Amino acid sequence: MEKRVYWLKSSVVRSDELLEGIIESATDAIIAIDEEHKIILFNPAAEKIFGYQVEEALGKDLSILLPEKVASKHFSFIKEFLKTGDSPVIGKVLEGVARRKNGEDFPIEISRSATKIDDHWIFTAIVRDVTQEKEMERRLLESEKLAAVGIAASRIVHDIKNPLIAIGGFVFSLLKKESSEEKRQKLELILREIKCLEKLLSDISEFAKPLKLEIKEADLTTVCQEAIEIYRPRLEEEGIEIELIAPEKPVKVFLDEARLKEVLFNMFQNALEAMSATGNGKLTVEIVPREQTVQIIIRDTGPGIPEHVLKQLFTPFFTTKKKGTGLGLSISHKIIEAHGGKIKARNYEHGAEFTIELPYRPG
Structure with missing residues (x-):
């Protein structure tokens, strides 16, 4: 069978130069491995995406670029292909997860191919980092969800607020006239619960309206x-120490001071509640200027945040508190995003850590 040729032979450009130029200039990562799962090709785009220099990657097992579960599955796929000569993933564009040198997992689109050279199989993958696309999808879905929640919240506030004010007024009037201590206590309890409901309505109203x-x-x-x-x-009433770590020079940022303080107060209150169980602790606020953004890192020495809670931390109305509204962190998230920034939470070895990242000037 005659071998097909896929490029025009030229005295100016040799085929090996053409292939090398394509591999080096590609914007997607091009990675090839041998039958032993060892990396034999790692182009400049792969260096940029994964954070490894080519010298660090060549000859290493492909597992350095994959989370543990994905690596074991991939190795099994290679072994199965070598036995059968077939695979359901070859020739398809699929979504997956890869891992950078710094340990960060990120979403990818990957297409795989296999070719036999001198009786040995070579497996090639073209990998595209889709982190930005996935983040845009997430923000779009979140904005649509929040818009729907906002409309519902506005209606709830409108329908409940006036009757609640009337009830509170009647209870306050009865409280002034009542002489029985037992009945007064019950009325005071009702009044406290009404105030809790008013706080909830206030938070819902704040969450629902557009930020200015x-x-x-x-x-x-x-x-x-x-x-x-x-x-x-x-904080000091609860025996909690607070420290600010900041650069000596001023860090000039364009922002809404009142709104940012609102976010910080929310962070401080959460840290206070986390550490109050032990009766002491330390809260650290660190300002870290970077090239394009500045970070405010807030660390506490509390028990940390359970993993299942971390995943829902900024979800509206999600709370683990008995009397929480579940809107404090959602509103904080909304404020930071309105500044063009990001807010995220994680656990570190001594407690919980919130990182607020702000651009020097909102876009």
Whole structure:
């Protein structure tokens, strides 16, 4: 059978130069492995996407680029292909998960191919990092979901607020006239519960309405310092120490000071509640300037956040507190995103850590 030729032979460009140029200039990662699962090709785009230099990757097992579960499945797929000469993933574009050198897992689109050279199989993958696309999808779905929640929330507030005000007024009137201590206690209990409901309605209303930011240039260190001084007495009452770690030079950021303080107060309150069980602890607020953004890292020495809670932490109305509304962190998330920033949470060895990342100027 005559061998087909897929490029025009030329005296100017040799086939090996053509292939090398394509591999080096490709924007997607091109990675090839041998039958032993060892990396034998790692192009510049792969270096950029995965964080390894070519010298670090060549000759290594492909598992350095994959989470543990994915690596074991991939190795099984190679063994099965070598036995049968067939695989359901060859020739298809599929979604998957890969791992960077720094340990971060990220979403990918991958297409695989296999070719036999000198009686040995070579497996090639073209890998595209789809982190940004997935983040855009997530934000779009979240904005649609939040818009629907906002409409429902507005109606709830409208339908409940007026009757609740009337009930509160009647209870307060009865409380002034009642002489029986037992009945007074019951009325005071009703009044406290009404105030809790009013707080819930206030949070729902805040969550539902569009954010209007008053952006101006401010020194982030000063903003954090002011928030800390306002909250310090409440923390010290519980035996909790608070420390600010900041650069010596001012960190100028365009932001809404009042809104950012609202987020910080929410973070401080959560940390306070997490550490109050032990009666002491330390809260650290660190400002870390970066090239394009600045981070505010808030760490506590509490028990940390359970994994199942971490996944839903910023979901509206999700709470583990007996009297929480489940909107504090959702509103904080909304405020930071309105600044063009990000907020995320994780556990570290001594407790929980929240990272707020802000651009120096909202886009």
